[in-house]
Amino acid sequence: MPIDAAKALAAEPRTGEISWNSKDVQLYHLGIGAGLPATDLDELRYTLESRLHVLPSFATVAGSGSPGVIKSLSMPGIEVDLARVLHGGQTLTLHRPVPAAGTATATGRIAAVYDKGTAAILVMRTEVADADGPLWTNDAQIFVRGEGGWGGDRGPSAGLDMPAGDPDKTVERPVREDQALLYRLSGDWNPLHADPEFAKLAGFERPILHGLCTYGMTLKAVVDTLLGGFVTRVRSYRTRFAGIVYPGETLRIRMWRQDGAVRVAVSAVERDDAPVLADTVVEHT
Template sequence: MPIDAARALAAEPRTAEISWTPRDVLLYHLGIGAGLPATDPGELRYTLETRLHVLPSFATVAGGGSPGVIRGLSMPGVDVDLAHVLHGGQSLTVHRPVPVAGTATATSRIAAVYDKGTAAVLVMRTEVADGDGPLWTDDAEIFVRGEGGWGGDRGPSARPAAPAGEPDRTVERTVREDQALLYRLSGDRNPLHADPDFAGRAGFERPILHGLCTYGMTLKAVVDTLLGGDVNRGRSCTTRFAGVVYPGETLRIRMWRREGRVHVTVGAVERGDAPVLTGMIVDHG
């Protein structure tokens, strides 16, 4: 069996030193669509080094190395075809504001392996700390088609539903045609997002946008719309990747404000609001 759950869970954590600079933060922000309009003071917080604030989701690419999905596939007990892999979900908790530049230690391990019958789900957990203590904890859910069925734990199935009633805010964000090509420069070089032939082998009509790019675009929309543009108010952001986004499409982002929490759903406008992100929750202060 390509996934040996017991071996994956028992494997020693892997530790690496990561570092980042303002240039990395600026590139990430541009990759998730910041900078439009280019002279807007709200956008300059993301694109000008003298005013730079770090969106918490930058933590998912800090250090410029392989994202959690790719790291998870290199762990002991995991041997699968990359073309069968999708990013199923993401959870990020920041323990304090992400600095504009830094050096830290990242410790990664497989925290859970779930048997979904026709697929397996791996949870790759990465905990990052610097000399002042914990910075963030990042969980990437790795969905592997065709690798389930060994009778293991199915894992949690309940997902938070969007609140009843009309959303408090709805905004639309356009995905540029070249956005996946720009976003991949922050570290995720999976050919699924750039190579048409590889995307075809994986069952897609053309390269798709990185799920974490949609995640970052959505978190930015929440911060800018409901959190007064204050990136430091966001404490955690959890979501399920319910569908793909193709570069050039438009995201419709619906937000429901609750005490200390924002519920979010995202759909692809051109495909009849086909779900893209569901069960997204942003906890804030």
């Protein structure tokens, strides 16, 4: 069996040093669509080093992914075909604001392995801390098609109910044709997002956008509209990747205010509002 759950869970954590600077932050922000219009003062918070604010979702790529999904898939007990791998969900917990430059220690391990019958889900946890203490914790839920069926724990399955009533805010965000090519420069080199032949082998008509790019675009929309542009208000951010996005499409982002949180649903406009992100919650101060 390509996935040995017991071996994967028992494996020693991988620890390494990561570092990033303002250029990495700016590149990430450009990769999720920041900078339009280029002279807009609100957008310059994401693109100009002299006034740089760090969107918390940058933590998913800081230090080139720390340690990154592809690297994590080579851990003991795991041997899978990248063409069968999809990013199923992401949870980010902020312990402190993400600095525009820094050096930290990233510790990665497999926190859970779930058997969904026709697939497996790996929960890859990365904890990042610097000299002053914990910075953030990332949990990536990785969906591996065709690797389930060994009778293991099925894990949680209940989703969140949709909020009642009309959204408090709805925005549309275009995805550029070259967005996946730009976003991948922040560290996710999976050919599924760039190589048409590889994408066809994986069952897609053409390369798809990184789920974490949609994740970042969505958080930026929430911060810019309902959180007054204050990136430091974000405390945690979780989502389930419910569908794909093709570069060139438009995201419809619907937001509902709740006590200390914003609930979000994201869909692809051109495909009759096909779901893209579901069970999405931004907790904030």
